[in-house]
Amino acid sequence: MWLSDVSVKRPVFASVVNLLLIIFGIVSFSMLSLREYPDIDPPIVSINTNYPGASANIVETRITQLLEDRISGIEGIKNITSTSRNGRSDITIEFELSRDIDAASNDVRERVSRALNNLPDQADPPEVSKSNSDEQPVMWFNLRSTNLNTMELTDYAERYLVDRLSIVNGVARVRIGGGRTYAMKVWLDRTAMAARDVTVADVESVIRSENVELPAGQVESLNRDFEVRVARSFLTPEDFAALTVAIGADGYLVRLGDIAKVELTAVEDETEFRGDGVNMIGLGIIKQSKANTLEVARAAREQIARIEQSLPDNIFIVPSYDSSVFIEQSISEVYNTLGIAMLLVVVVIYLFLGNVSATLIPAVTVPVSLIAAFIVMLALGFSINLLTLLAMVLAIGLVVDDAIVVLENIHRRIEMGEPAILAAYRGTREVGFAVVATTLVLISVFVPLVFLEGNVGRLFTEFALAIAAAVAFSSVTALTLSPMLGSILLKKSERSGFGNWLDNSFKKLEGGYFNSLGKTIHQPIMMMLLLAVAVALIYQLQQRIPAEFTPKEDRSNFFIIMQSQEGASFESNSRNLKQVEDIVMEYRDAGELDRVLVRAPGWGGRAGIVVVGVVPWEERDRSSFEIMDEISERLNVIPDVRAFAIMRSGIGGGGFNRPVQFVLQGDTYENLAEWRDILIEKASENPKLVRIDSDYKSTSPQLLIEIDRDRAADLGVSISDVGRTLETMLGQRRVSTFLDRGEEYDVIMEGVESEFRSPNSIENLYVRSGYTGKLIPLDNLLSFKEQATSAQLNRYNRMRSVTISANLAGDYSLGEALAYLENIVETELPDSVSIDYKGESQLYQESGNTNPH
Numbered sequence: 110m111w112l113s114d115v116s117v118k119r120p121v122f123a124s125v126v127n128l129l130l131i132i133f134g135i136v137s138f139s140m141l142s143l144r145e146y147p148d149i150d151p152p153i154v155s156i157n158t159n160y161p162g163a164s165a166n167i168v169e170t171r172i173t174q175l176l177e178d179r180i181s182g183i184e185g186i187k188n189i190t191s192t193s194r195n196g197r198s199d200i201t202i203e204f205e206l207s208r209d210i211d212a213a214s215n216d217v218r219e220r221v222s223r224a225l226n227n228l229p230d231q232a233d234p235p236e237v238s239k240s241n242s243d244e245q246p247v248m249w250f251n252l253r254s255t256n257l258n259t260m261e262l263t264d265y266a267e268r269y270l271v272d273r274l275s276i277v278n279g280v281a282r283v284r285i286g287g288g289r290t291y292a293m294k295v296w297l298d299r300t301a302m303a304a305r306d307v308t309v310a311d312v313e314s315v316i317r318s319e320n321v322e323l324p325a326g327q328v329e330s331l332n333r334d335f336e337v338r339v340a341r342s343f344l345t346p347e348d349f350a351a352l353t354v355a356i357g358a359d360g361y362l363v364r365l366g367d368i369a370k371v372e373l374t375a376v377e378d379e380t381e382f383r384g385d386g387v388n389m390i391g392l393g394i395i396k397q398s399k400a401n402t403l404e405v406a407r408a409a410r411e412q413i414a415r416i417e418q419s420l421p422d423n424i425f426i427v428p429s430y431d432s433s434v435f436i437e438q439s440i441s442e443v444y445n446t447l448g449i450a451m452l453l454v455v456v457v458i459y460l461f462l463g464n465v466s467a468t469l470i471p472a473v474t475v476p477v478s479l480i481a482a483f484i485v486m487l488a489l490g491f492s493i494n495l496l497t498l499l500a501m502v503l504a505i506g507l508v509v510d511d512a513i514v515v516l517e518n519i520h521r522r523i524e525m526g527e528p529a530i531l532a533a534y535r536g537t538r539e540v541g542f543a544v545v546a547t548t549l550v551l552i553s554v555f556v557p558l559v560f561l562e563g564n565v566g567r568l569f570t571e572f573a574l575a576i577a578a579a580v581a582f583s584s585v586t587a588l589t590l591s592p593m594l595g596s597i598l599l600k601k602s603e604r605s606g607f608g609n610w611l612d613n614s615f616k617k618l619e620g621g622y623f624n625s626l627g628k629t630i631h632q633p634i635m636m637m638l639l640l641a642v643a644v645a646l647i648y649q650l651q652q653r654i655p656a657e658f659t660p661k662e663d664r665s666n667f668f669i670i671m672q673s674q675e676g677a678s679f680e681s682n683s684r685n686l687k688q689v690e691d692i693v694m695e696y697r698d699a700g701e702l703d704r705v706l707v708r709a710p711g712w713g714g715r716a717g718i719v720v721v722g723v724v725p726w727e728e729r730d731r732s733s734f735e736i737m738d739e740i741s742e743r744l745n746v747i748p749d750v751r752a753f754a755i756m757r758s759g760i761g762g763g764g765f766n767r768p769v770q771f772v773l774q775g776d777t778y779e780n781l782a783e784w785r786d787i788l789i790e791k792a793s794e795n796p797k798l799v800r801i802d803s804d805y806k807s808t809s810p811q812l813l814i815e816i817d818r819d820r821a822a823d824l825g826v827s828i829s830d831v832g833r834t835l836e837t838m839l840g841q842r843r844v845s846t847f848l849d850r851g852e853e854y855d856v857i858m859e860g861v862e863s864e865f866r867s868p869n870s871i872e873n874l875y876v877r878s879g880y881t882g883k884l885i886p887l888d889n890l891l892s893f894k895e896q897a898t899s900a901q902l903n904r905y906n907r908m909r910s911v912t913i914s915a916n917l918a919g920d921y922s923l924g925e926a927l928a929y930l931e932n933i934v935e936t937e938l939p940d941s942v943s944i945d946y947k948g949e950s951q952l953y954q955e956s957g958n959t960n961p962h
Contacts, residue, residue: 113537116589117530123593127477127586134480137487144401144494145436149567151187152210154217154239156180156200160232161842164811169193169902171229176200177907179224183216184208190947193902206567210397214239239281239397246284246393247402248409249430249706249720253389255423260375262390263288265424268852270392273416277408279400286391286708287382289375293349293847293856297838299864299873301368306884307355308877309834309858312365313844315354316856319343320845344847346371349856369858376855379679383707384429386694391429391706401492406433429704430720432757435664443498450505451475458513461611466598467520471512474590478508478583485578491571500575507551507576508583511544512591519595526601533596541588548584552577564952663733664757665723669693669740671752672802673716675809675900683709685750686717692743693719701729701736716750753800755916768923769798769915770947771930774908778899781911782807784938788913791933797921798929805911809900815892825880826890834876834887839865905945912947923953 116123158172173193177200181189185208191200204213218237225234252270254262266285274283295316297309325337343349350366357363365371382391396405410428417426454475459468479501491497518540522532558573560566629636671689673682686709696702704722711718723733737754744752755767773788775781785803792798816831836842838860845856864870871891875884903910917926927950934944946954 112585113541113588113592114534116593117534117537117596120593120597123589127590130477130481130484130582130585134477134483137483138480138493140487141483142401142492143403143440144492145403145439146494147492147496147568147571148401149206149564151206152204152208152213152239154202154204154210154214154237156198156202156217156221156235156237158198158228158232158235159196160198160229161196161836161840163196163229163232165193165195165898165900165902168196168198169904172198172232173200173902173904175227176221176224176235177904179220180217181907183213183220185213188951189904189906191904193904194900206564210239246395246430247432248394248406248428249286250392250394250409250413250426251384251389251429251706252392252424252426253384253387254425257423259287259388259390260289260291262424263290264852266390266392270416270426274392274394274409274412277394277405277412279396279405279408281395281397281400284391284393284395286393286706287380288390289378289380291373291849291854292376293346293854294372294374295349295365295856295858296370296372296861297858298368298370299838299860303873303875303884305355305357305363305368307363307368308830308875308884309837310830310877312354312369313833313837313842313858315352316349316365316844316858319352320349320847320856341848344849346373349847370861376857379710381683381707381709383690385697385705386690391708392426403433403436406431429706430666430722432664432666435662435666439495440493440498443495443502447498447502447505450502454505454509458509464520464599466600467516469598470516470591470594471509473594474512474583474586475505475509477586477590478579479504481582481585482575482579486571486575489571489574491575494571496568496572497575500572501579504576504579504583508579508586511548511583511587514540514544514547515587515591516595519592519599523599523601529599530596532599533592536595537588537592544584544587548580551580555580564955661734661756663726665726665733667721667723667733667737667754667756669719669721669744669752669754670715671711671717671719671750673750675806675897677716677749679710681749682716685747685752686719688747689717689719689744689750689752693721693740696736696740700724701731721754751800751802753916767800767914767916768949769913769917769926769930770950771913771927772905772910772945772947773913773934774905774910774943774945775941776909778805778807778902778909778911780941781805781909784942785911785913787937788930788933791937792913792915792930795929797918798915798926799918801913801915803911803913804901804903805899807899808897811896811898813894813896815894817890817892821890824885824890825878826876826885827879830876831887831890834874835871838871838874905947908943910945923950927953 116126156176158176160168160172163171173191176198177189177191180186180200180202183202185205186202187205188203189200190203191198202213202217204210214237221235221237228235252262252266257265263285266288267290271283271285274280295312297312302308302312320341320343321339322341323339325339327337328335343352350364350369350371352365353362354365354368355363382389384391394405394409396402413426413428420426451472455468455472458471459465482501482504486492486497515537519529519532519536522536523529527535555573555577558566558569561569669689671682671686673685686707690705690707693702693705697705701724702721703724704720706720707717708720709717723729723736733756737756741753744754771788773781773784775784782805785805789801789803792801814835816828818828821828821831833842837858841857841859843855843857846853847856848854871887874887876887877883878885903912905912913930915926917923927946931944934942945951
């Protein structure tokens with residue numbers, strides 16, 4: 110062949126070609142990003158809307174459904190998942206993998222902006238972001254102080270740390286865990302208000318109208334112009350307490366301090382965050398859906414190091430949780446495997462050739478092929494990850510074949526007495542086309558993986574093309590570097606005693622194979638029967654092998670999810686979470702855990718979450734799964750709550766979602782609840798499905814208030830005044846803002862919590878008649894009814910849905926679990942029910958549909 114001929118005649122040419130491959134390969138390697146798996150994260154855009162005081166039903170119909178209708182026509186939407194809770198709507202839109210995340214988010218913002226005029230007036234403007242609202246932070250840093258309380262720490266973090274961390278490349282947002290934000294709280298005394306003829310609406314109106322900062326024109330002189338503005342005069346609790354809210358009949362000025370207690374405190378004090386039993390706040394780094402976890406973690410650590418240089422002496426920030434540690438150690442192990450594989454290849458070649466010089470040739474050509482493959486990976490936008498490195502490990506056994514074929518033929522001709530340069534010239538020409546043909550066959554085996562669709566296709570595209578690139582470059586090195594080195598290094602030499610023994614052994618093996626081939630080649634019927642039996646056995650074994658999307662991995666970090674009874678108070682959840690923490694801290698004290706983070710309430714509407722860090726693998730005697738199982742058993746004794754441990758999944762798990770996520774869809778939540786109960790009852794008969802749960806529980810206690818509209822109309826009472834009064838006194842209502850050292854905080858009105866413990870507590874609540882101006886007691890207009898409802902209403906792909914989730918026991922596979930649930934639906938539920946999948950279950954279903962047969 111021309112290429113091999115030139116390489117033998119012009120060794121400098123062959124050397125330069127391969128040196129260029131090495132140089133460009135090393136440069137490409139240094140420019141490739143490092144991550145755990147190929148970039149298969151789908152583009153995700155979330156819409157979060159707050160509607161204070163609204164029930165889940167109102168949020169679903171007035172906000173969630175309306176926004177879903179507006180965004181449903183956007184190009185490339187794969188799934189729409191929404192959750193409507195009391196006071197909040199969360200919509201997550203997952204786009205097809207090919208959709209550009211920036212273009213998708215712009216389309217969503219444009220559609221949402223059209224719907225603003227149709228949203229309720231009291232609802233906050235929707236927030237659109239390129240990140241799942243319930244996505245788990247990839248890192249946690251803890252902020253603590255020797256003398257600052259939680260509110261002061263939170264304020265410091267919001268002022269000086271959040272913005273600095275948010276600008277880190279790849280960070281979607283920074284979550285403050287356990288923080289308490291400043292607010293001016295106005296606790297209204299209903300008795301004092303009634304005595305002074307003041308209503309909630311009066312107070313709100315005065316605060317809104319008086320606490321303003323308005324432009325007042327300008328003063329123009331001959332030489333200078335002055336802008337005039339009216340400064341805010343309400344900056345402290347004393348300023349607000351002195352605000353005049355009404356004038357009595359005798360001219361007495363009723364001030365806010367006469368009817369309310371005004372205090373600078375936290376917006377929400379029902380939250381806590383502890384690290385290893387110490388109160389602190391957490392800074393959670395949430396990456397963008399398309400960002401590289403390792404790069405984000407590395408950049409965040411560098412930014413934290415810069416921040417520490419400017420921290421006051423009384424504030425400390427320490428790393429707490431880092432999901433990138435497992436990724437880096439996993440990739441490090443693959444590098445070790447790659448080195449071991451290279452060493453074994455070289456040893457095997459030496460054993461069979463018995464010549465150090467001959468062994469040196471493939472030992473040089475194999476790394477060249479692997480390094481050159483990084484050039485193609487960079488050009489195609491790939492990354493260094495577990496699958497591309499696995500491709501390099503597997504490629505070692507493939508790329509060495511070409512070099513060995515050329516080497517052995519050259520070595521054979523030298524042993525026949527030809528000079529080395531002539532043997533290299535002729536020997537390479539003899540096998541050159543065979544090398545090319547073998548390379549093309551191998552490439553044709555791996556390249557079809559690129560045409561797989563969905564996440565499986567994206568996952569294995571980099572794997573397939575990385576191997577194909579390495580094999581392609583192996584032909585180049587086999588036809589350039591191998592003959593050039595063979596012509597210089599190879600010489601005729603005597604075989605060692607071990608080499609002669611090895612040759613004789615293979616000759617005997619070859620003779621035995623020849624004899625057996627001669628006997629079987631004349632018995633085609635028997636061979637066909639053996640082939641049929643082998644195929645049948647292979648099929649049976651394939652059916653028995655458990656099917657799942659990803660295997661279990663000990664990631665040295667797991668979560669404990671605590672779910673409480675519907676309607677449980679924060680105090681109750683806090684007590685129960687303390688019991689969970691006490692149990693887990695025993696393992697911390699025993700040295701099996703190195704950190705325990707406690708958060709109440711938990712993310713995503715959970716009562717509480719514990720983030721547990723296990724000590725490194727080499728420092729413990731048992732796996733994280735064994736520790737998790739033992740802790741979960743001990744947590745079962747805590748009454749009133751369900752607490753269980755779960756390992757975060759590397760692919761498709763979506764944070765701490767459980768592997769089984771089976772979705773029922775229908776027209777009404779009542780029907781869905783009925784189907785849910787049947788499915789859970791039947792699924793509970795399977796002992797390998799553990800901790801079965803659903804995201805719809807109609808057990809949350811609710812007090813339904815009905816307004817006598819006719820009577821209200823007769824008395825001139827506005828329904829909106831009734832609603833705002835109840836919202837303020839039974840919950841809280843933001844009515845204005847105030848400035849403090851350049852930052853703006855909320856002014857919030859609410860009733861005294863201790864005065865509202867029963868449905869009869871609305872006595873002495875009044876609204877003003879629009880006809881007479883007199884106060885009308887609310888208990889003359891309202892009636893009460895207690896009922897049970899769900900704290901959150903979920904929708905999936907614009908349909909009302911209930912998701913059944915479960916963990917898997919032992920070696921029970923995800924495929925078996927989903928098949929079991931599908932059979933229950935088919936045999937026990939009506940045809941009107943629809944089923945779908947989420948998370949890892951959805952990825953498993955997609956992978957099953959794209960597997961070639």
